[in-house]
Amino acid sequence: MSSSVRKQKVRSPRGPTPASHALYENPRLYDLGFGFRDIPRECDGVLAIAARHGISAPRRIVDIACGPAHHLREYARRGLVALGVDVNAEMVDYARHLNKQAHVAVGLRKADMRRFHLAAQVDVAQCLFDSFSHCLTDADAVATLRRAAAALRAGGLMILELTHPADYFEGDEKRTVGRWIQHYGDVTVKTRFQTTAIDPVDETYVKSMVIDAAYKAGKKKKRIVDRQLHRMWLRGALRNVVAQSGAFEIVGWYGDLTPKVPLSMRPASWRMVVAMRRRKARS
Ligand SMILES: C[S@@+](CC[C@H](N)C(=O)[O-])C[C@H]1O[C@@H](n2cnc3c(N)ncnc32)[C@H](O)[C@@H]1O
Numbered sequence: 001m002s003s004s005v006r007k008q009k010v011r012s013p014r015g016p017t018p019a020s021h022a023l024y025e026n027p028r029l030y031d032l033g034f035g036f037r038d039i040p041r042e043c044d045g046v047l048a049i050a051a052r053h054g055i056s057a058p059r060r061i062v063d064i065a066c067g068p069a070h071h072l073r074e075y076a077r078r079g080l081v082a083l084g085v086d087v088n089a090e091m092v093d094y095a096r097h098l099n100k101q102a103h104v105a106v107g108l109r110k111a112d113m114r115r116f117h118l119a120a121q122v123d124v125a126q127c128l129f130d131s132f133s134h135c136l137t138d139a140d141a142v143a144t145l146r147r148a149a150a151a152l153r154a155g156g157l158m159i160l161e162l163t164h165p166a167d168y169f170e171g172d173e174k175r176t177v178g179r180w181i182q183h184y185g186d187v188t189v190k191t192r193f194q195t196t197a198i199d200p201v202d203e204t205y206v207k208s209m210v211i212d213a214a215y216k217a218g219k220k221k222k223r224i225v226d227r228q229l230h231r232m233w234l235r236g237a238l239r240n241v242v243a244q245s246g247a248f249e250i251v252g253w254y255g256d257l258t259p260k261v262p263l264s265m266r267p268a269s270w271r272m273v274v275a276m277r278r279r280k281a282r283s
Helices: 027-033 039-052 070-077 089-102 138-151 235-245
Strands: 060-064 081-086 107-110 122-127 152-163 179-183 187-199 204-215 222-231 248-254 271-278
Touching: 027 089, 027 187, 027 204, 027 222, 039 070, 039 122, 039 152, 039 248, 039 271, 060 070, 060 138, 070 081, 070 089, 081 089, 089 107, 122 138, 138 152, 138 235, 235 248, 235 271
Parallel strands: 060 081, 060 122, 081 107, 122 152
Antiparallel strands: 152 271, 179 187, 187 204, 204 222, 248 271
């Protein structure tokens, strides 16, 4: 037997249930911490991907694990029927509050993505910002895909946005930054974000996040610390769960929320976006 010392394996901690994340239970701070996204541009990209795959004028869209529902308000302003599901009660309340403030009609439902139902089918479903990686197991993913397929009309499109595979592996320069500061009128928010405890055996990782909020008007500082266990979705596993679902065929892989950037190892390809078409139900 070799006498060399092996590094001891550190197991990924089993995280809390998706419904109980400190981050999502403080939705305003989550929203401020990640408030750098260009939502209209992301919506343009999702619609352009849908158009690339034959859906040029969608009328109805669902956002699965919609969070604060910024995309949905943007779609509603553009005339689409916009629907969202999210498992977290605080997040859904917060999204409803933003809908009221914006005077925009968006249909929201508190539901688990593995079990949700819609009353009428949609043309496009999206699941953005790594929300699908809350599906830790193949069974979670297959259940989510089947619910998404039931929500979509035949030929409808499902779009997932996930971490770029290269970001999980050491040696490759990360495509995303790990800390940033956002300034708002009443508060400055510092966010630290790390992909930790990468476990290529279980195909999981831990998203470690710290958000510090310093308010201007003498309000007490607030800190949120959250560690979330996520699935490390790579292409092979995605192909496998899509095939297992029996509900979709993958029609495109992109490196950003736009059909103009193919998925590759080039720096411009900094996300992994999967477009899949809902199959016709077997008779
Ligand atoms: C990183 S946030 C992204 C929110 C939104 N997709 C966006 O792009 O802004 C992930 C969201 O997934 C939701 N979530 C986690 N597990 C879920 C589940 N099993 N079913 C539905 N939503 C879930 C959380 O409550 C949270 O709002």
